[in-house]
Amino acid sequence: MRFxxxxxxxxxxxxxxPLLILRRKLHRGFVMRLGFLxxxxxxxxxxxxxxxxxxxxxxxxxVARRFLEEFRPKLPGKRFVFSTVxxxxxxxxxxxxxxxxxxxxxPLDLSLIVEKAVSRIKPGLFICVETEIWPNLIAxxxxxxxxxxxxxxRISDASFGGYRLFKFLFGRxxxxxxxxxxxxxxxxxxLAQLGVPEERIVVxxxxxxxxxxxxxxxxxxxxxxxxxxxxWVCGSTHPGEEEVLTRVYKNVSARFPQLKLLIAPRxxxxxxLVSQLLARHGFNPRRISQLTQGEVRLAxxxxxYILDTVGELFSYYRQAAFVFIGGSLVKHGGQNLLExxxxxxxxxxxxxxxxxxxxxxxxxxxxAALMIRDAEDLEQKVTxxxxxxxxxxKLGQRAxxxxxxxxxxxxxxxxxxxxxxxxxxxxxxxx
Numbered sequence: 059m060r061f062x063x064x065x066x067x068x069x070x071x072x073x074x075x076p077l078l079i080l081r082r083k084l085h086r087g088f089v090m091r092l093g094f095l096x097x098x099x100x101x102x103x104x105x106x107x108x109x110x111x112x113x114x115x116x117x118x119x120x121v122a123r124r125f126l127e128e129f130r131p132k133l134p135g136k137r138f139v140f141s142t143v144x145x146x147x148x149x150x151x152x153x154x155x156x157x158x159x160x161x162x163x164x165p166l167d168l169s170l171i172v173e174k175a176v177s178r179i180k181p182g183l184f185i186c187v188e189t190e191i192w193p194n195l196i197a198x199x200x201x202x203x204x205x206x207x208x209x210x211x212r213i214s215d216a217s218f219g220g221y222r223l224f225k226f227l228f229g230r231x232x233x234x235x236x237x238x239x240x241x242x243x244x245x246x247x248x249l250a251q252l253g254v255p256e257e258r259i260v261v262x263x264x265x266x267x268x269x270x271x272x273x274x275x276x277x278x279x280x281x282x283x284x285x286x287x288x289x290w291v292c293g294s295t296h297p298g299e300e301e302v303l304t305r306v307y308k309n310v311s312a313r314f315p316q317l318k319l320l321i322a323p324r325x326x327x328x329x330x331l332v333s334q335l336l337a338r339h340g341f342n343p344r345r346i347s348q349l350t351q352g353e354v355r356l357a358x359x360x361x362x363y364i365l366d367t368v369g370e371l372f373s374y375y376r377q378a379a380f381v382f383i384g385g386s387l388v389k390h391g392g393q394n395l396l397e398x399x400x401x402x403x404x405x406x407x408x409x410x411x412x413x414x415x416x417x418x419x420x421x422x423x424x425x426a427a428l429m430i431r432d433a434e435d436l437e438q439k440v441t442x443x444x445x446x447x448x449x450x451x452k453l454g455q456r457a458x459x460x461x462x463x464x465x466x467x468x469x470x471x472x473x474x475x476x477x478x479x480x481x482x483x484x485x486x487x488x489x
Contacts, residue, residue: 087148090163093174107182108137112164115143116368117394118187119150121210121265125187126154128472133479139179141165146326146368153369167192176202183479185209189217193231205236205482209471210265212241213248214413221252229253237478239471241265242416260474263467264417266396281320281346281363281377288317288379288444293371294324294393295384300332302387302433304339307362309437314444320346320374322365324384324393329366336362346370372397380404380443380450382436386411392418395427400461402454406430406439420464426456 111126113119119142130136140151141164151161165175172195184199184206199206213221221228232253239262240246250256281289292303300321307319323332333343341362365374375381381398383405385391391413395405405427411418421427428443430436443450 087145087163091166091171093165093171093178095162095175095178106137107180108139108160109133109183109185110139110141110179110181111185111187112141112190113147113151113187114164114190115147116150117266118142119147119154120269122187123150123154124268124468125209125265125472128468129475132472132476139181149368165195167194169194169198172198176204183207183475183482185475189213191221191228191231193228196231196234200234205478206234207237207239207475207478208235209239209262209475210241210467211238211249212245212264213252215415216412218248218252225252236482237474239474241467244416262470262474263464265467265471266394266417267461267464268466268468269394269396269400281349281374286316288314289374289377290317290319290380290382290440291371291374291378291398292319292321292382293375293384293398295321295332295382296324296388296390297328297331298388299384300335302436303382304336304341304362306433306437306440308339308341310440310444313441317379317444318361318363320363320365320378322371322374322384326366326368329364332364336364375401375403378403380406380440380453383407383411385413387430387432387436395421396461399426399457402458404428404443404450404453405457406436406443408436421457421460424456424460426453426460428453 111122113122119140122140126138130138138155138159140155140159140161142148142151142161143164148161148163155161165171172192176195176198181199181204184195184204186206186208187210189208189211196206221232229252232249233255235254235258238249238254238259240249240259241261241264243261246259246261249259290307292299295303300323303319303321307317311317311319321332321336323329329345333345336343340360342360344361344363345366346363347366365371375398378398381395381403383393383395383398385393386408387410388408389410392407392411393414395407395414395417398405399421405421407418407427407429409429409431411429418427418429422429428439430439
């Protein structure tokens, strides 16, 4: 089985690496993915049997940060190793790491590479945020007797269909999980069907409802709407969406000049393309990273702002009159709508929220968000929010209420992981 997965991942790597080079996304940290870890993953660190937490990208890293706030105090003096796949996730991981911790890029799931990485790190526990299954890594951890936990676990419709079709390949991987903290009862049932022993699955809820981002004070001071201005923030947008958003804004702002637009591309490296698009529509694109405090005067300007930095979107949600959630007008699956909801902001999203389906349905059922079908519908909903102040307030209040009623998963998850650590340590002591 190991040979099969090595062959598949090697073939994928041969395709994936040239694409990274062509798209100029091969960052310096990629060498770590080949198993060449930084010197800070030393023998001393390995001897301490650190907790290894893996978070693929930004969303998972933010969940990991909130989890760590609950979990770290339960293990005083414990060292942590954080791994990510993306550069943006890596930046967030560095922000939550303490002096003795280590931040790396996750090793590629080739048996020789993961064996080298695990032997170097020597973790006492491996925690994966949400459900990214790496068969060779989990098999390596299993052989070395290292417990593997998945927190905030979810199995999407597409993932469930794929894993179930190839259960003969992934069944042993799922069966190797020591603990799975599932978001919902549906996720619990799916995990059990894929091979996780039922006694190792617990429904703890969705940790993203406990999200407690730290707003950047400097950022919120750079771009602050006055009492006469309304800021529309479009968060985590994807290719194909900025064109629609710009056209809608052009139409609406002609009638509502007090409305100002900030676009935050999901991938900041796309900022030049977004800037060109805005310029073609007659706007003056302004990058937040190039502004200085006191420079911005929104009223009467023809400027559209682009958030080209990482980790500051929550700050601008604070400034927003209402928010559009990106990745939902195109078939990407949507992005996290809980951040603006926690600030009592009216939220708009498109029809493609399948990665956040249960969350989106929950908000719609409680009349706490607006779903739009297309550009025309978006223009109508934006116009409605601009003319109906009471609706904006009600949507924000309902959104915040949904948030409050679904909190507590992080505390429960930290307790379950702490219990797993205790059981593992007692077992090793007896052995």
